[in-house]
Amino acid sequence: MMAPSGSGGLRRSCQRVLRWIPVIFITVIVAWSYYAYAFQLCIESIEDMGEKITTLLAYHVIFILFTWAYWKTIFTDPMTPSKEFYLSYADREQLEREGRGGAHQEVLKRLAKDLPIYTRTMSGGIRYCHRCQLLKPDRSHHCSVCDKCVLKMDHHCPWVNNCVGFSNYKFFLLFLAYSLIYCIFITATDVWYFIRFWTVGGSVHQHLRQYLDGLPDTQAKFHIMFLFFAASMFSVSLFSLFGYHCWLVCKNRSTLEAFRAPAFRNGPDKNGFSLGFGKNVRQVFGDEKKYWPLPVFSSLGDGCSFPTCLVNQDPEQPTTSSRHNSTAKSSGETHLFPARPLRESQTRLLGEGAGQKDQQGTSNPAVTIEIET
Numbered sequence: 001m002m003a004p005s006g007s008g009g010l011r012r013s014c015q016r017v018l019r020w021i022p023v024i025f026i027t028v029i030v031a032w033s034y035y036a037y038a039f040q041l042c043i044e045s046i047e048d049m050g051e052k053i054t055t056l057l058a059y060h061v062i063f064i065l066f067t068w069a070y071w072k073t074i075f076t077d078p079m080t081p082s083k084e085f086y087l088s089y090a091d092r093e094q095l096e097r098e099g100r101g102g103a104h105q106e107v108l109k110r111l112a113k114d115l116p117i118y119t120r121t122m123s124g125g126i127r128y129c130h131r132c133q134l135l136k137p138d139r140s141h142h143c144s145v146c147d148k149c150v151l152k153m154d155h156h157c158p159w160v161n162n163c164v165g166f167s168n169y170k171f172f173l174l175f176l177a178y179s180l181i182y183c184i185f186i187t188a189t190d191v192w193y194f195i196r197f198w199t200v201g202g203s204v205h206q207h208l209r210q211y212l213d214g215l216p217d218t219q220a221k222f223h224i225m226f227l228f229f230a231a232s233m234f235s236v237s238l239f240s241l242f243g244y245h246c247w248l249v250c251k252n253r254s255t256l257e258a259f260r261a262p263a264f265r266n267g268p269d270k271n272g273f274s275l276g277f278g279k280n281v282r283q284v285f286g287d288e289k290k291y292w293p294l295p296v297f298s299s300l301g302d303g304c305s306f307p308t309c310l311v312n313q314d315p316e317q318p319t320t321s322s323r324h325n326s327t328a329k330s331s332g333e334t335h336l337f338p339a340r341p342l343r344e345s346q347t348r349l350l351g352e353g354a355g356q357k358d359q360q361g362t363s364n365p366a367v368t369i370e371i372e373t
Contacts, residue, residue: 019145022158023074030070033230034063036223037186044220045193055189062185066178069295073175074160076168078143078150079303085115086134111135116305119272120263137304139273141256151303154254166303170284171295173249176242183238186231194228252280273308283307 037059046052087095091111098104108126112135119138121127127136132149136142141153143163152166164172248258252274261270274280283306285291286298301307 019158019161023161026159029230030067033186033227036227037190040220040223041190041193041227045224059185062178062182066175066182069171069174069178070160072171072295073164073168074162076162076171078146078148078163078165079167080148081134081137081140081151082304085137085304087111092133108135118264120265122263122268124265138306139254139257139262152254153256155256166299167297170297170299173245173284174293174295176238176245180235180238180242183231183235186227187235190224190228190231193224249284250277250280252283271309273306275307275309
């Protein structure tokens with residue numbers, strides 16, 4: 001009876017070890033690139049002292065930022081939903097008794113009515129994780145590799161052996177940015193030595209012989225040559241990946257949302273969380289620009305709820321209490337969890353309708369419109 005459990009535990013342990021292989025591979029490549037560039041190129045091959053010092057200083061600044069961002073992406077734990085999204089023991093028992101039919105959804109709706117949950121399944125039901133036994137917050141998903149629900153999950157990245165989500169998405173972006181800068185910098189400063197290999201006149205043998213004669217030793221020559229190849233190839237792949245995630249940030253989408261638009265009560269809406277370019281960027285990087293280039297957490301929000309372009313309250317959600325309204329008014333903040341997306345034409349019509357209602361004295365205080373110029 002213990003054999004299956006023991007074999008299963010051994011298998012999981014082996015899987016955890018094997019998942020570190022991509023990270024180890026990247027670490028070895030980076031360590032070799034540091035040796036090849038700092039020692040073989042800068043110290044051994046560059047003769048001008050001023051150029052040597054300048055190149056080494058610039059290289060180490062980029063290298064530190066790159067490794068710092070990579071480290072934070074790997075070792076920042078993905079954030080999971082807060083405790084109010086988990087079901088109590090009594091609620092779990094009631095949910096199990098109801099099965100999977102309409103009564104099951106009625107129980108979930110009752111449990112979700114006091115939570116800022118506005119996204120739905122594609123069939124219109126409340127999103128529920130049977131594995132974690134919780135109501136899924138907006139934009140969260142269950143990661144089968146990490147075996148837990150991750151807030152604003154983007155994807156599980158094998159190259160960092162971690163889920164990329166709300167807690168480390170900024171670090172992942174900076175890792176892509178600094179790794180791209182790192183590769184471009186190496187390519188640009190190493191290209192002269194690479195060109196010397198190919199542009200000396202004569203046969204291939206003469207190319208190699210004259211190139212070797214022009215550099216300090218054979219070991220440095222081949223390190224420099226392969227460093228150029230590796231950096232230029234990584235630059236191409238990193239440029240496309242970084243460009244794609246920049247596009248996602250501008251649209252305020254995750255990778256999962258780019259493949260399947262989040263669904264609300266009125267149906268899927270790929271732009272449901274888009275607030276405009278400026279606010280979309282600040283959602284990831286924060287309001288203080290001095291922290292944008294640093295791998296320190298500065299994203300806005302708590303990961304469980306997100307401002308959207310939705311402007312009117314979901315009728316199935318509780319209305320804002322008078323105490324909350326007075327607090328919001330005193331602090332100057334608008335309602336953070338609106339519910340239905342409105343297009344530009346709908347927003348214009350709603351604005352006109354609101355103006356008429358104001359004249360008639362029947363305006364709805366639960367409707368909040370936020371316009372970004």
